[in-house]
Amino acid sequence: MTTLDRDVVIIGAGPSGLTAAYELRKAGKTVAVLEARDRVGGRTWSQDMDGATIEIGGQWISPDQTGLYSLIEELGIETFERYKEGASVYMAADGTRTVYTGEDFPVAESTVAEMNKLIAEMDRLTAQVDPDAPWEHPQAAELDMISFHHWLRTLSDDEVACNNVGLFIAGGMLTKPAHTFSALQALLMSSSAGSFSNLVDEDFILDRRMVGTMQGVSIAVAQRLGEDVYLNNPVLKLDWSDEGVTAYGADVTVTAKKVIIAVPPNLYSRISYNPPLPRRQHVTHQHQSMGLVIKVHAVYETPFWREEGLSGTCFGPSSIVQEIYDNTYHEETTGTLVGFISDLQADAMFELSETERKETILKDMATYLGPKALEAKVFYLSDFGSEEWTRGAYATSYDLGGLFRFGPDQNKNVGPIYFSSSDLAGEGYQHVDGAVRMGRRAAARIAAAVDGTDEDLGYDGVISKFGTLTSLDA
Numbered sequence: 362m363t364t365l366d367r368d369v370v371i372i373g374a375g376p377s378g379l380t381a382a383y384e385l386r387k388a389g390k391t392v393a394v395l396e397a398r399d400r401v402g403g404r405t406w407s408q409d410m411d412g413a414t415i416e417i418g419g420q421w422i423s424p425d426q427t428g429l430y431s432l433i434e435e436l437g438i439e440t441f442e443r444y445k446e447g448a449s450v451y452m453a454a455d456g457t458r459t460v461y462t463g464e465d466f467p468v469a470e471s472t473v474a475e476m477n478k479l480i481a482e483m484d485r486l487t488a489q490v491d492p493d494a495p496w497e498h499p500q501a502a503e504l505d506m507i508s509f510h511h512w513l514r515t516l517s518d519d520e521v522a523c524n525n526v527g528l529f530i531a532g533g534m535l536t537k538p539a540h541t542f543s544a545l546q547a548l549l550m551s552s553s554a555g556s557f558s559n560l561v562d563e564d565f566i567l568d569r570r571m572v573g574t575m576q577g578v579s580i581a582v583a584q585r586l587g588e589d590v591y592l593n594n595p596v597l598k599l600d601w602s603d604e605g606v607t608a609y610g611a612d613v614t615v616t617a618k619k620v621i622i623a624v625p626p627n628l629y630s631r632i633s634y635n636p637p638l639p640r641r642q643h644v645t646h647q648h649q650s651m652g653l654v655i656k657v658h659a660v661y662e663t664p665f666w667r668e669e670g671l672s673g674t675c676f677g678p679s680s681i682v683q684e685i686y687d688n689t690y691h692e693e694t695t696g697t698l699v700g701f702i703s704d705l706q707a708d709a710m711f712e713l714s715e716t717e718r719k720e721t722i723l724k725d726m727a728t729y730l731g732p733k734a735l736e737a738k739v740f741y742l743s744d745f746g747s748e749e750w751t752r753g754a755y756a757t758s759y760d761l762g763g764l765f766r767f768g769p770d771q772n773k774n775v776g777p778i779y780f781s782s783s784d785l786a787g788e789g790y791q792h793v794d795g796a797v798r799m800g801r802r803a804a805a806r807i808a809a810a811v812d813g814t815d816e817d818l819g820y821d822g823v824i825s826k827f828g829t830l831t832s833l834d835a
């Protein structure tokens with residue numbers, strides 16, 4: 362057993378924990394990072410599969426994600442553009458396949474008009490929402506009481522329009538059915554990306570990727586931290602008091618002045634806290650849960666769709682695979698497609714045997730891109746739901762009513778215990794950018810507190826105006 366004494370111990374070597382440790386080190390603090398897995402990067406993870414580079418977890422960066430951009434600039438990491446040339450394919454609920462160009466889905470003119478109306482309303486409200494404090498919006502309470510599914514239907518009776526617009530946030534982002542989260546949660550998602558229009562524009566939100574993969578960002582930071590990163594050390598027990606903390610890993614124990622818990626919120630309760638966390642945290646942490654999405658990777662001898670003038674981008678809100686993109690890695694000559702199967706469809710796929718699952722998924726992809734899609738030489742499904750140290754994908758969000766009720770407390774430290782996660786971010790929420798921003802923020806708060814130059818803020822500079830049931834009724 363190794364015993365260490367540090368200024369700050371960080372639990373979790375994903376992008377958020379590593380960024381926090383890196384910033385603290387730059388501020389002259391001593392750190393130790395304890396990581397449960399045998400690798401760094403958390404929900405970013407890449408592997409070579411039969412010569413193709415596969416990013417099993419997070420991979421894309423959008424132009425507004427300046428937190429992550431500034432980090433990779435510092436690390437000397439380059440980006441490359443996703444292949445976007447050519448037409449897209451849309452699959453209607455009745456199985457009609459349409460090849461189209463331009464921004465609008467090839468649906469009835471009246472549906473296009475309804476979709477644009479819904480998008481404009483989302484943009485209007487999004488502009489009023491502070492991603493760091495969505496609960497402060499004047500209508501936050503009521504927007505958090507209604508599911509996104511039902512809220513859309515209060516604005517339009519065009520079912521296709523509601524499903525298509527719903528997909529961008531439900532299947533596409535939170536990876537939960539639209540009836541399980543609120544309109545306010547949807548607005549947090551869009552405000553975290555600047556606007557709803559940014560979210561629905563795949564050329565914006567899925568703009569570029571890292572040369573060296575997204576996990577490479579964490580690997581580069583971990584290299585700078587050197588032997589202060591301890592792998593295979595899940596922390597299951599944490600002693601804490603106003604004087605400091607002791608974190609117990611498998612073979613490393615760290616005493617420190619402060620701790621940053623940089624694991625996804627659904628895993629906070631894996632740690633046994635001594636003394637227990639306060640009531641507020643006990644309850645809050647039960648309302649943040651992971652979505653579920655299968656990321657499908659299919660590698661082909663060549664990117665055959667390009668020869669047919671297709672970009673590889675496909676949408677089918679009622680299909681099994683609801684989105685597909687060309688995911689060929691930088692300078693590779695093989696062609697890679699990535700597809701996404703969300704929430705209820707993902708449940709259904711996991712009911713099948715491995716062989717049936719592969720057959721069903723490739724057949725569905727072939728409805729968009731033709732029979733060549735059946736001939737994948739590598740077929741791999743990301744299954745973060747089975748990963749003990751994640752338990753879902755992409756990230757966590759609140760249940761109905763949870764964001765307004767608990768959000769104001771989510772970034773509050775408990776004595777020496779601070780939380781940092783992409784899932785607690787405003788800008789960059791649920792993305793690596795948010796993980797980096799939160800890591801930097803936690804590091805800045807702690808550096809000041811350790812130096813005694815500033816008091817712990819408690820709330821991270823954000824105080825809710827709506828704390829009581831009376832205000833809910835107002």
Ligand SMILES: Cc1cc2nc3c(=O)[nH]c(=O)nc-3n(C[C@H](O)[C@H](O)[C@H](O)COP(=O)(O)OP(=O)(O)OC[C@H]3O[C@@H](n4cnc5c(N)ncnc54)[C@H](O)[C@@H]3O)c2cc1C
Nearest residue numbers: 373375376377397403404418419420421596750783792793
């Ligand atoms: C399939 C998938 C696709 C995604 N696509 C994108 C994308 O294209 N672009 C994008 O920006 N984001 C994407 N994301 C989201 C992005 O990967 C996450 O937002 C980001 O990785 C979160 O970073 P984090 O450090 O907050 O948490 P994590 O990456 O989850 O890191 C947390 C770390 O804590 C460790 N840990 C957990 N419990 C303990 C414990 N008790 N003790 C010690 N260690 C522990 C975990 O092993 C993990 O390494 C995707 C995620 C998934 C799953």
